[in-house]
Amino acid sequence: MKNYTIKARERQGTKSMDLTLPVDVIKKYDLKSGDIYKIEINDENNELKITYKLVYKNK
Numbered sequence: 815m816k817n818y819t820i821k822a823r824e825r826q827g828t829k830s831m832d833l834t835l836p837v838d839v840i841k842k843y844d845l846k847s848g849d850i851y852k853i854e855i856n857d858e859n860n861e862l863k864i865t866y867k868l869v870y871k872n873k
Contacts, residue, residue, distance in 0.1 A: 818836050818839070820834050821834055833864075846873075848872030849868060849870065850868075850869050851866040852866075852869050853865065
C-alpha cells in the first residue's frame with residue numbers, strides 16, 4: 815500500500831477534527847459521504863494507528 819501524508823483539520827465550532835483522505839483512496843474503495851465507520855485506536859510504541867471498518871454503505 816502507498817504511504818500518504820494527510821492533514822488533520824479542526825471542525826469549526828467544535829473540538830473534533832477531520833482527517834482528509836486522498837482522492838485516489840476515495841475512488842479505489844468507493845467511499846461516499848454518509849458512509850459510517852467503526853474505528854479502532856491503537857497506540858503501541860508511541861505510534862498512533864487508526865483502523866476504519868465500514869459498518870454502513872451509503873447508496
